[in-house]
Amino acid sequence: MPVAVPIQATSEQLASVRYNDDGLVAAIVQDHSTSEVLMMAWMNAETLEETLVSGRTVFWSRSRGERWRKGDTSGDRQWIKSARYDCDGDTLLFLVEQEGAGACHTGERSCFYRSFGEGGPAPATTSPPWRATSRSYPYGVSCSPT
């Protein structure tokens, strides 16, 4: 089982985060070993702090208006390896060890399993390993906290 590694952010670092009018900041989650972008969700100041202290991703569900800790229902927990923030502080990037089947409630490893265009993803020669394994999936599904 992965080990939780707390991150001790400085007050200066935390003060660099800019929340939107709803008190939320966008959080991108990327697999630290494959570099696959797994999902994007939202955090408020409390769930960001819990994420850093606990070493697991904790989000704020805009649709349900409540905190959700990734993997509590599904077992697909995300363990933080690195936590970054962008130049203007309004987007976070977490590199994680993804436990279980993946990040998406559909069963896909990444929530970004669908491509625009008939041809789909770029040619296999430039594809990272995860692209080749992405299955097609019916349209119209809705993503839920898992």
Next chain:
Amino acid sequence: MPVAVPIQATSEQLASVRYNDDGLVAAIVQDHSTSEVLMMAWMNAETLEETLVSGRTVFWSRSRGERWRKGDTSGDRQWIKSARYDCDGDTLLFLVEQEGAGACHTGERSCFYRSFGEGGPAPATTSPPWRATSRSYPYGVSCSPT
């Protein structure tokens, strides 16, 4: 010079995109060769269509309230290799060939060059190549369209 490759999205694919109350959708940009997450910005329906048709990223600047095509000022254009959308359609993911110095107006290749915690990023053994080259940068800078 990279070649623009238009993506012909179907109406069903475009209809899967869910815009927020401001008519915007989040767009993550990832380097297609290194898998580095470069930046996150916003698109409206018009700039998404222009992005797909032109093969270059075009965003909507929330702060300036206007369209901006990445690289028109800086030369740091982004050429689309693959365009994806997530399970609930409210986030896009573009894999691009990044031209020039990088995606960030600070001179960093990625906007996510700062880490929470004193120790910085994860150990070098699990680092993709781009992490080792990320320079430190003063806090408090603001990201601008370039």
